[in-house]
Every structure is written in C-alpha cells, then in structure tokens.
Amino acid sequence: MKKQVVVGIDIGGTFTKYGLVDKKGNLFLENSIPTDTHDTAEEFVTEFKKHLDTQMASSDYHFEIKGVGVGAPNGNYYTGCIENAPNLKWKGVVRLSEMIEKHLGFPAILTNDANAAALGEMIFGGAKGMKNFVMITLGTGLGSGLVVNGDLVYGHDGFAGELGHVNVIPNGRKCGCGKRGCLEAYVSASGLRRTIFELLASETSDSCFRESCFNDLDPKQVTVAAEAGDPIAVKAFQKTGKLLGRSLADTVAHISPEAIFFFGGLAQAGKWILDPTKKAMEENLLDIFKGKVKLLPSALVGKNIAVLGAAALMWKELE
Amino acid sequence: MKKQVVVGIDIGGTFTKYGLVDKKGNLFLENSIPTDTHDTAEEFVTEFKKHLDTQMASSDYHFEIKGVGVGAPNGNYYTGCIENAPNLKWKGVVRLSEMIEKHLGFPAILTNDANAAALGEMIFGGAKGMKNFVMITLGTGLGSGLVVNGDLVYGHDGFAGELGHVNVIPNGRKCGCGKRGCLEAYVSASGLRRTIFELLASETSDSCFRESCFNDLDPKQVTVAAEAGDPIAVKAFQKTGKLLGRSLADTVAHISPEAIFFFGGLAQAGKWILDPTKKAMEENLLDIFKGKVKLLPSALVGKNIAVLGAAALMWKELE
Numbered sequence: 001m002k003k004q005v006v007v008g009i010d011i012g013g014t015f016t017k018y019g020l021v022d023k024k025g026n027l028f029l030e031n032s033i034p035t036d037t038h039d040t041a042e043e044f045v046t047e048f049k050k051h052l053d054t055q056m057a058s059s060d061y062h063f064e065i066k067g068v069g070v071g072a073p074n075g076n077y078y079t080g081c082i083e084n085a086p087n088l089k090w091k092g093v094v095r096l097s098e099m100i101e102k103h104l105g106f107p108a109i110l111t112n113d114a115n116a117a118a119l120g121e122m123i124f125g126g127a128k129g130m131k132n133f134v135m136i137t138l139g140t141g142l143g144s145g146l147v148v149n150g151d152l153v154y155g156h157d158g159f160a161g162e163l164g165h166v167n168v169i170p171n172g173r174k175c176g177c178g179k180r181g182c183l184e185a186y187v188s189a190s191g192l193r194r195t196i197f198e199l200l201a202s203e204t205s206d207s208c209f210r211e212s213c214f215n216d217l218d219p220k221q222v223t224v225a226a227e228a229g230d231p232i233a234v235k236a237f238q239k240t241g242k243l244l245g246r247s248l249a250d251t252v253a254h255i256s257p258e259a260i261f262f263f264g265g266l267a268q269a270g271k272w273i274l275d276p277t278k279k280a281m282e283e284n285l286l287d288i289f290k291g292k293v294k295l296l297p298s299a300l301v302g303k304n305i306a307v308l309g310a311a312a313l314m315w316k317e318l319e
Numbered sequence: 320m321k322k323q324v325v326v327g328i329d330i331g332g333t334f335t336k337y338g339l340v341d342k343k344g345n346l347f348l349e350n351s352i353p354t355d356t357h358d359t360a361e362e363f364v365t366e367f368k369k370h371l372d373t374q375m376a377s378s379d380y381h382f383e384i385k386g387v388g389v390g391a392p393n394g395n396y397y398t399g400c401i402e403n404a405p406n407l408k409w410k411g412v413v414r415l416s417e418m419i420e421k422h423l424g425f426p427a428i429l430t431n432d433a434n435a436a437a438l439g440e441m442i443f444g445g446a447k448g449m450k451n452f453v454m455i456t457l458g459t460g461l462g463s464g465l466v467v468n469g470d471l472v473y474g475h476d477g478f479a480g481e482l483g484h485v486n487v488i489p490n491g492r493k494c495g496c497g498k499r500g501c502l503e504a505y506v507s508a509s510g511l512r513r514t515i516f517e518l519l520a521s522e523t524s525d526s527c528f529r530e531s532c533f534n535d536l537d538p539k540q541v542t543v544a545a546e547a548g549d550p551i552a553v554k555a556f557q558k559t560g561k562l563l564g565r566s567l568a569d570t571v572a573h574i575s576p577e578a579i580f581f582f583g584g585l586a587q588a589g590k591w592i593l594d595p596t597k598k599a600m601e602e603n604l605l606d607i608f609k610g611k612v613k614l615l616p617s618a619l620v621g622k623n624i625a626v627l628g629a630a631a632l633m634w635k636e637l638e
Contacts, residue, residue, distance in 0.1 A: 074607070083607070132475040146573065148467050148474075155467075155575025156451040159607050166569040167603060169489075177605055250485040254465065254573050256474025286484050286496055288393070288402070292476060 002064040003028070006318075007052070007106070008311030010113060010304065011035060011072035013087040016048070017304055020063055021311030025124035028063070029055045030304065041082070041094045045103045052104075068100050068108040069314035071116030071306045076158035080110050086176070109314050113137070113306050115152050115161060117298075118145025119316065120309025121261050126299030133257045134248075135298075136163065138219075138266035138273075141176070142184040142191075148255055163251060164188070168243050187244045189265050193217045195236045207232035223269040237272040244273070245280025252281070252289050263298035263305055270297070321383040322347070325637075326371070326425070327630030329432060329623065330354060330391035332406040335367070336623055339382055340630030344443035347382070348374045349623065360401070360413045364422045371423075387419050387427040388633035390435030390625040395477035399429050405495070428633050432456070432625050434471050434480060436617075437464025438635065439628025440580050445618030451576045453567075454617075455482065457538075457585035457592075460495070461503040461510075467574055482570060483507070487562050506563045508584050512536045514555045526551035542588040556591040563592070564599025571600070571608050582617040582624055589616070 005020040005028065012035060019030040033051055038044035056063055074085040080097025082088065100108035111119075118135035121127040127135075131150040137143040142164035146153040153160045164184035165177055172181030173194065185191050196209050196217060207230050209217065225233035248260060266273060278295050285293075298305060324339035324347065331354060338349040352370055357363035375382055393404040399416025401407065419427035430438075437454035440446040446454075450469040456462040461483035465472040472479045483503035484496055491500030492513060504510055515528050515536060527544050528536065528551055544552035567579060585592060597614050604612075617624060 132479075148472050149470055151468055153467050153574055156577035157575055157608070157611060159605075160451075160573065160575035162572040162575075162605055162607075165605050166572050167565055170565070179603065179605070246486055246489070250569065251573065253481040253485050254479065254570065255472055256476055256479035256481075258475035284486060284498065286481055286498070288478050288481075289476075 002062045004064050004066055006066050006311040006314040007068040007104075008307040008309070008314075009048075009068065009070045010116065010306035010310060011070065011082075011088070012113075013073070016044075017307050018048075018052070019304065019307045019311075020065070021308055021315075023315060025308055027304070027308065028061065029059060030307070031055065036089050039089065041090045041096055042099055044090075045096075045099045049103050065106050066318055067106050067314040068104060069116070069310035069312065070096060070100070070108065070110045071113040071310040071313075072096065072110060073113060074159075075110040075112045077109070077111040077115070077152075077154050078158040080108070082110070107314075107317075109317055111152070111154075111310070111313055112143070112161075114143030115145040115154075116309035116313060117143070117263055117305045118147055118152060118309065119312040120300055120305040121263075121298055122147060123312035123315065124300065124308050125305070126261060126296055127259065130258050132255065134251060134255070134260045136260060136262050136267075138188060138262060138264035140189050142188045146255060147257075163247070166247060166250065168247050183243065183247050187240055187247075187266075189219050192219055192222055192236060192240055192266060195239055196222065196232060199232045199235055199239075203232065203235070205231040209233070219266040219269055223272055226269075226272050234272075237269065238276045241273050241276025242280045245277040245282075246284045248277065248281045249284035252285055252293055256289065257293060259294040259296050261296050261298050263300070267297060268301070321381045323383050323385055325385050325630040325633040326387040326423075327626035327628070327633075328367075328387065328389045329435065329625035329629060330389065330401075330407070331432075332392070335363075336626050337367075337371070338623065338626045338630075339384070340627055340634075342634060344627055344631075346623070346627065347380065348378060349626070350374060355408050358408065360409045360415055361418055364415075364418045368422050384425050385637055386425050386633040387423060388435070388629035388631065389415060389419070389427065389429045390432040390629040391415065391429060392432060393478075394429040394431045396428070396430045396434070396471075396473050397477040399427070401429070426633075426636075428636055430471070430473075430629070430632055431462070431480075433462030434464040434473075435628035435632060436462070436582055436624045437466055437471060437628065438631040439619055439624040440582075440617055441466060442631035442634065443619065443627050444624070445580060445615055446578065449577050451574060453570060453574070453576045453579045455579060455581050455586075457507060457581060457583040459508050461507045465574060466576075482566070485566060485569065487566050502562065502566050506559055506566075506585075508538050511538055511541055511555060511559055511585060514558055515541065515551060518551045518554055518558075522551065522554070524550040528552070538585040538588055542591055545588075545591050553591075556588065557595045560592050560595025561599040564596040564601075565603045567596065567600045568603030571604055571612055575608065576612060578613040578615050580615050580617050582619070586616060587620070
C-alpha cells in the first residue's frame, strides 16, 4: 500500500529543509538542499524536484503525494507568494506556490516559517486541542504565529503575527527591520549577544565573555556560562526575560491565549530564559489574566517543526 | 404584523441604556434606567423587566422579542457572567445571562461593552464586510474589541481585547487597574486630563486650562481650546496621539487589521487625535504594513453603539 504524504518544505536563507509527512506527523526522507546557490526561485524549484524524485526512487516505500506545504520568510498564505524577504536571495515578489504547482504537479500552499511552526505545534505537538495559543520562535530573530478560535491569524494582508517588531524600548536598539526598540533587537540569539556586550561595557564583573568576539557568541554558550555562575550570563538572561515577559503580557491583553510555546536556539536555554520571562509576564498582566497563561517549551524540540508545520498546513487544507 | 426584535442592553456604572433592535439595526423604545440604585443584579433585572413591559404596553407597535444581548464591563461571553467589574456595584461573579433568562424568559447572551461596540460596527456600521478590524472605545477609559477572521476574539478565558492595559511607558503613570504605564492612563478622557496637567506643570505657555480644576476637565473642552490655538491643548493631543499610534502599531504587528475604528468622547476630537495617531502609527509600522491600515471614526457616532452591538451579538447567535 502506498503511504499518503504531504511534502513539507522549510525555506531558510542558507538551507531548505524538507521531508514527507503522513497524517500522523511521521517524517520520511528528511533532507535538505542549499537555498542560496540558486539565483532564482524557479531554478531552485526545478532542482528541488530532481532531488525529491531521486530520493523517492531510492526509497523502500511507495509514496502518494497529496500536496506541498511551504514555510518561508515573508510567505503570504493569501497570495502564495514570498514577498520581499530580507534574508533570501530572491528579491521582490516570488510566486512560489504557483511555481511548485507547475513543476511538481501538486497543489501547494505557503505561509511564513513561524506560522508553520505554530501549526506544527497545533497538529503534532503540545498545542493539540488548543484553540488559542501563541508560538514564539527564538532563532537569529524572533518569529511568531498566533492561533485564535482554532485558526492561524493571517490578518487582512496575510502578514499578521510579527511580534518580533513590537516596540519594547522607545528609541531603543536599532533593529534589522530599520526601526528602533523592537522586541527582536533584545530577545533573539543576536539580541542576547548584544545584551552580553552591553553588560560587558556597563558592568565590571569578571566573565568568560571578556575573552569572546561578538560574532562568535551563541545562546548555547550563554546557557553554559549561566550554569557555571557567570554573572554577566545570568544577568543577560534576566534582562532578556524581563523584556520578553513584559511584551508577552501585552500579547495576552490582545488575544488571551491558553499557552505560549517557545522554539529555537534561545528557547533551549530553558529555565534561564523562561523563569524571568514568566515572572515579568505575571507582574505585567491584568489581574483577570494572572496565573492563567502557560509558558511551555515546544513539544517538538529536536524535530523539524517548520517542515512538520508546513505539511500540517496542507493536511489541514485537504480536510 | 409583529416586529421581530432583540433587546440590546448596555450596562454602565451609573446608567443602563437599552432598546429594541430589529435585524436591520433600527432602534425602538430607546431608554435608560439607573444601574447603581440597585444593590443586587437580581433586583436590577426584575426592575428592568417592569420598565420594559410598561414601555412595550404603551407602544403602537407589537414586538416579538427573539432574545436579549448585553454589553457590560468585564462581561464574559463564555460564562454569561459579569466577573469582578471594578466600576459596578455588584461585586464578584454575577450570573447575569442566567438571571435575564429566568426573569425575562428569553435567551440571553453577554459580552463586554467594547466587544459589543465592535460587533455593532461590524453588523450595522462602518466595518460591514470587514473580516479583520479593531474597535477602540475612548471614554473614561480605553476599551477595545478585536475581530479576526470575521469573529470577535474572546481568547481562552473570554477576556481578550484589553488594549487599554498594554504597557506604553515602562514604570509610567499609575493606572486604575493597579499597574503602571498602561495605554489607558494616557489615552482616554482621564489620561488626556492628566497630560494637560502634566504640561501645565512642565511648560510655561499660557493656557485657558490654567484656570481649570482637574476634575472639571473633559475632552470636549480640550478640542475647543485646540481649535482656538491653545498651545497646551495642541501639545496634549500630540502627545496622546503619539502614544496611541505607537501602541496601535504593535496591535497591527499582532493581527494586521484592515481598519481601526474609534468611538467615544475623545474620538470626537477628530483630526486633533487622529492625525498624530496616524503619523506615529505609520512611523512605528514594519514596512510591509505601512499605508495599509485605515484609522476611521465609527460610523455609528450619535447612536448607541453598545446597545446596537449587544443586540447584534444576539442576532448573530440566532442565525
């Protein structure tokens, strides 16, 4: 018997991860190809098809592909286009769903990577059965997907859920988006790095990071240092969590979710980031919301949540 | 033939307004009774029934009541209860829908007043046909109702849409809710009054408000003064709009609405409040959102939007 699957694709600036996902969330032929070696999206899609065909031919299973789900930066669910993604080589508006349908011959559907992660959590992860929750992806930047009344929030134009760019410090740090004081400029792998360096300048305490270069620092090192009692690392997490928690209190005031999930490198710092976040969120909540909102690590840690989520998007559409 | 109507009720701290609303939004027997003269909600409901019966008996029309919709502070759609409303005499959890069904004999449904206003705008006002929009009510406080994918956002617990209590100034003004720096402490009739008095202290410019008592000041006077060129009044609107606009940019980052509607005393300041709000919102939006979100006065100005909206809630339920 053929295995019915959906192709889940997670397009990143450097690599594109993909896999075949059945209705239960089992992942087959997981693999990746480079994204940035292809000058146009059309070239990328034809190359992707070759890869996939080769892999499927050499598999012991027989797959029946029902469709393709894609998560991509600035992916617009309504239009099926990637629109002006800052960290992709393909500039302007890229009609990706259309290209995939043309070259692969299956129905295709697109959303942004954080929305895909939210769907992955809802269909295959810790948010099963939840109707109102938020997914925060803490990678190089801060992405988010909002679920309200059981559906992803796309908003009027397809771009809702940009919590990385709410203002947390008026006239604060410059953000990659061009604005100042965005949450992402503080709460993300790069934001944490900036906070470490700010503290190295403002404090006199000894720290292992006094031997580090800015560009080499990643959240995992900060967790290791915090575990070892490094005062700069501990303080950096506290500052980061304080801003994240205050900002999440505002998100609760908007949509009152049952839970907020965290995924990504910085999320793996566990209690170091979650404890101060929880504390600051509770302090900033209206009384009616206090003690109600769960902060949870994604249940899909170690799995490719965006590939699963992109596939979930298509499975949801097929229902 | 009998007119099919729904009873719309808008419960405020001092007065309760009501009327009979047909499916097209025509309002009959509009009236009000005091709220705060009744020690218990049960007394209030029985008194309300007497009023309504008397009015209906003396009307030329024959009405067929299909149900009752109520907007009330801290009204919870899921439970039908008013839960710990700070500005009502009835403390704790009041099972209002149940009481109305018992005493009036019609199905009853409840939400908070700002959600009712959002529904009124959607069914009978300027948001007809919109699937994603926000209603901001600018009265003594700042209330809000969010509509996503064509439905009101109630959230997990029924209390979503508390934009008056997002943080705009870390450690800022004390808010009535007990927190500091809430939007409502700056953007509301009382917030504007506080800004005027702050400016009277910080600036040396002449102003008509140097002759005013704090408790006497209302937004209408500030509009009149701004029209006459009063520098304190003009600056107070600019500061108010700047904070409102920056905060609304964060709301756009959450749910990307097609439009944001304004209702209430402060909203009637028109361009004085809307122009600086629009400017600050646009400055704080991500590029992908710029120029897309309409800021509009409610199309139901002069009408009782919360009575209409409460009725709309029941009409929506009956469909």
